[in-house]
Amino acid sequence: MPKVETFDKELVLKKATNVFNDKGFNATSMQDLVDATALNRSSIYNSFGNKLDLFLECLKSYQGVYTIKISETLHKGQNPLHAIELLFKFYINEIVEDKDNMGCLITNCTSEMANQDKSIDKFLNDNQRSFIALLEELVRKGQKESIINLNKTANEYAWYLFTSILGFRTIGIMISDKKELKSIAKTITQTLI
Template identity: 45%
Template sequence: MPRSEDFNRDEVLDKAKQVFWMKGYNGTSMQDLVDATGLNRSSIYNSFGNKMELYQQSLKKYQDESGCLFNRVKEKNRNAMESVGLAFLYVLDEMVHDKENKGCMLINCFTEMGNQDEALLGLLEANQEKMHGVFEDLVKQGQEDGSIRTDESSDALAHYLVSAFQGFRITGLGVRDPKILKGIIQNILKTIA
């Protein structure tokens, strides 16, 4: 009979997520995970699987948490163009307050591991599809309310916004000046206006 877990699984997963987020997959050792979680190696393996499985669970947790950003945008009931701008402004706020310069864990994963593991690639692609769907819904709404141009398809403009959003997140690792970042957002919005 398997032993029951005598720890809070969600808290341990959050601690592992923080280590992976800060150090990346390759920079994180099992000893780092033992130190951060307070569990011994066998408890980690028995409860979460190997390092890659724990990394995937950490990414999924991050993905679930970061998906709330788009829910916050939808709750504001603005026109579509304002909603798109709000998504970028929320991320700008996160970037400016990211004192450890961790960036987006999913984008970090894409740049470090995106071409090395099929399961990770599937998770990352699913995240992009979800983001594309949110942006496409906003673009369609904007094309209907007149705030977003109609000379290109909602699909094409949504792909542009996903690319711009991810590029913006990467830019925020090197550029910390809110004035410059707001200028980038304005140029992105001009492109779809």
């Protein structure tokens, strides 16, 4: 008879996510995860598999939370351009409220782990494709409404926004001054007008 989990899986994933985000995947030891989650090694292995499997679970959980937050943010937009501006405001607030300067788990994973493991690559590529598709749809709608210029295709602007957001999230680890971040975001979004 299989063992029944007697712990809060979401809480364990949140605690493990904090460790991975603080130390990075490579510097995180199983002992770090044991200490953070209060689970013994065998419980971690039995419930999640190895460290990489646990990391992927953390990435997926993190992605799920942020997919909801981003969707809620975009739905508040009065139009596609306003939605994109709200997205940057959302990221600014995330950066300013990140008192430990840990940054975004997915962005950090991209800089640390891209091209190191096929399962990580697949996760990052799938995440990238879905986010670019979302941005492309916003830009396309904005172009149809004549509030985003036609200087570039919707796909080109989606890639521009995606790479800008990655850079914005990365620099946010070092810069947390709201005024500076707003200025950077404004420069990025003005390209679309």
